[in-house]
Amino acid sequence: MKKIETSCIIDDDPIFIYGTKRIMKEIDFCNDILVFNNGQDAMDGLNELTSQGKDLPSVIFLDLNMPIMNGWEFLEDFVQIPNNNREKVTVYIISSSVDPRxxxxxxxxxxxxxxxxxxxxxxxxxxxxxxMI
Incomplete structure (x- = not known):
């Protein structure tokens, strides 16, 4: 099966992060996993990658409810990143409840x-x- 080069988890729940990373390793999901605990840290880290000319992660798993900068605020900033590989990034919203809104x-x-x-x-x-295939 195809493998993703880099994935990113943006979530403030250490138990969710631990479990997701474990599953990613078990199924050989990706080569590298970036983890950020809120949207602001993620924006800082992703902007640093682009300033170094590095590729953004292929997949981002984004929690909506986080301190400092929530998932919606992250998305607003993320779509502004001037990077020609941003369109190659797929974001999956992860949440513990389904809110129709x-x-x-x-x-x-x-x-x-x-x-x-x-x-x-x-x-x-x-x-x-x-x-992704």
Missing amino acids: DLERIKNYDVVNNYILKPLSPQDLEEVLES
Whole structure:
């Protein structure tokens, strides 16, 4: 199965991060995993990558409810990154509940591919891999 070069988890829940990283390693999901605990740290880290001429992660798993900068605020800033590989990035919203307003709101962002309920399962990640092929 195809493997992703770099993925990114943006979430403030250490248990979710630990579990997701473990599953990613088990199914050989990607070569490298970037982790940020809020949207601001993620923006700083991704801007640093682009300033160094490095590629952005192929996949970003984004929580909506975080301190400092939430997922919606991150998306607003992320779409402003002047990087020619931003359009190669796929964002998956991850949340512990389905809010119909959130489902409607994600339609405003071309970069958002889907909404996945926590916790992520190996099957969820395998479906992400299949969609990247």
